[in-house]
Amino acid sequence: MPEEKSLMDKQFLDKAEELVEALRAEDEQRVDRLLSEITDLRESALYQELGMLTREIHDSISAFATDDRVAELVQDEIPDAKQRLNFIISKTDEAAHRTISGAEDTILLIDAFSDRVGPLYRRWQQFCNRELSKQEFIDLSDDLNRFFEACGEETNAIHEKMNEIMLIQGYQDITGQMIKQVINMVQEIESKLIGLVSISGSRKPLMTTVVEDSGEIAVGPQLPDACREVVVQSQDDVDDLLASLGF
Amino acid sequence: MDKDMNILIVDDFSTMRRIIKNLLRDLGFNNTSEADDGQTALPMLKSGEFDFLVTDWNMPGMDGLTLLKSIRANEELSNMPVLMVTAEAKREQIVAAAEAGVNGYVVKPFTATTLEEKISRIFSRIEAGAG
Structure with missing residues (x-):
């Protein structure tokens, strides 16, 4: 999980740097695209975390339920x-x-x-x-x-x-x-x-x-x-x- | 039956020990001692000063059935009369106690009359056997 997190952070950093560049170049279209990409990235991180949690809960409840x-x-x-x-x-x-x-x-x-x-x-x-x-x-x-x-x-x-x-x-x-x-x-x-x-x-x-x-x-x-x-x-x-x- | 005999009462509940002690006193048995489980009881019994054992079954440390088996396996104590006074009421348990050599079995809750009957039965059998 820490690897996934640092990969995610690097992606954020790359996008942010790109965003600063686009803002300086006043490339509005690129700015919009990058902002939406950053939002997507954030959401996917959240979903990943949520997914993991759901899986663990599911597994533990299944184990609990099948325990004779x-x-x-x-x-x-x-x-x-x-x-x-x-x-x-x-x-x-x-x-x-x-x-x-x-x-x-x-x-x-x-x-x-x-x-x-x-x-x-x-x-x-x-x-x-x-x-x-x-x-x-x-x-x-x-x-x-x-x-x-x-x-x-x-x-x-x-x-x-x-x-x-x-x-x-x-x-x-x-x-x-x-x-x-x-x-x-x-x-x-x-x-x-x-x-x-x-x-x-x-x-x-x-x-x-x-x-x-x-x-x-x-x-x-x-x-x-x-x-x-x-x-x-x-x-x-x-x-x-x-x-x-x-x- | 010798009313002066030394009786050991073994039960992990002090209330039950007191009840049995009082009932025995009422029946004329004044020489009673107490132990709270088999582990405490066994060395007391091995000291050789007891003539009769009244024991519970379900106790921490050493339970009554194990105590009974230890007594029957001990050369000095093997003939000691043992009355089990217990809440264990499963048929297989009563059979197990009988097989282990118990002389009487009383289920809790019991009455003073039941206790008296079982004790006299145990000793009349012993006396008949000895005579």
């Missing part, structure tokens, strides 16, 4: 990523609601517990101050007995709720793995696009992120509507499969 991996990304993985992100939204939404419900249930249990403790404590204080009649003391003893029995059940219920809340937090692992899958896909698209931009845009090679296809067997969580033939849908499916293998 790009087709795969566009046809399968981008829609899949959208599905994954939607799944993450519903999963986090579900986890948040279940956590809030669990906390609400626990608060109700604790409040009910505390509502029963207050009056019993006051009656116990009356007993300590010898303010209770015999019958009142018998009633208090019965109530205390029932309360202690209920204590075990209620603390168990609170314990269960707390365990449930804890278990729900497993969503962070599942969604975290899915987000990682989407990040990997975005990185791959980024590297493809950088390749495209580097050819058609700056014409300078840019640093690209190499995405390694590790071929590892672990692929992370699958969407719930994944093909049942390939992906198990529940722990029961896992157990059946393992049982079929003699487990």
Whole structure:
């Protein structure tokens, strides 16, 4: 390209010198011709440049379009990523609601517990101050007995709720793995696009992120509507499969 | 089943490690340790202080299946019971884990009951085998 440019510059210079000569000689016809030749020369330089640019863009777009991996990304993985992100939204939404419900249930249990403790404590204080009649003391003893029995059940219920809340937090692992899958896909698209931009845009090679296809067997969580033939849908499916293998 | 046994929990997500640790404690297993991938877990296991391994599959560094294979290939550790708790749900993966010698397989998300069932199943089989 620099050679083409210096050739072009020489042509301009020659014409310009000729033009000066023609002007000095007051040869109007020659001046007109030379001016139009200079304009043509300028236009052709522009067209050449434009042509080159168009060709490069065309080549890089063709390469991009015929890259099988790009087709795969566009046809399968981008829609899949959208599905994954939607799944993450519903999963986090579900986890948040279940956590809030669990906390609400626990608060109700604790409040009910505390509502029963207050009056019993006051009656116990009356007993300590010898303010209770015999019958009142018998009633208090019965109530205390029932309360202690209920204590075990209620603390168990609170314990269960707390365990449930804890278990729900497993969503962070599942969604975290899915987000990682989407990040990997975005990185791959980024590297493809950088390749495209580097050819058609700056014409300078840019640093690209190499995405390694590790071929590892672990692929992370699958969407719930994944093909049942390939992906198990529940722990029961896992157990059946393992049982079929003699487990 | 000895509730005092030493259990190693391996998962790259600290939330999941905490969940499993708490569930195990709830089941009466108080001696648990944690590692965030196979590479960290293997030297811990080789130290010989663990009786049971609960591991995830998909982890950076060394994944759970590789860890399982390394354990089965190690003379000292080859008989260690291993429960895989993982989001890997492809049938071929479960078959691969079974072939590699896993003792139990739980898919995430799981319930406390499932975990309990699988652990008792693993140990009742071991005890039956030993008896």
